[in-house]
Amino acid sequence: MERVRNITKPKPNPQQQLRDWQRNLRQECRNIERQIRDIQREEKSVQKAIKEPAGWLVDLGQLAGLL
Template sequence: MDSVKGLFKPKPTPQQQLRDWQRRLRQECRNVDRQIRDVQREEKNVQKAIKDCAKRNDMASAKSLAKELVRSRRAVTRLYENKAQLNSVSMHLGELVGMND
């Protein structure tokens, strides 16, 4: 039944397609921002835990937590790169549709 409805539905214009794609890309950017905030919040907790371990003179735990902290910072860097790529794709889409008008 859905395939029959698709036959009579008009095709979206390039501007409408662009708006839909850019809306999805902005939504993904917001999701990436949310992930970055979550990771950074965890980083603060890990930093506190490292300080507590150092006060207790538990260097093995502090070292493993420090490694986790480095991994999380690398993850944040990758998330920022992904966000930049999403923004780049959005701008290229807008440019392509603008050139075709």
């Protein structure tokens, strides 16, 4: 039955195939770039969360110096 379907199904036009492949490649590139941006955004928030307590230590050191 599969053979009958393959015989009756027209072969895709090479130009249309190329367009489909290019469209899929562009879509995947956008998805990858979106994931990269999400990772970079998360990395910045983690760096900010790490630096914030470090600033507290400086403040505590200055406060201890006043005592």
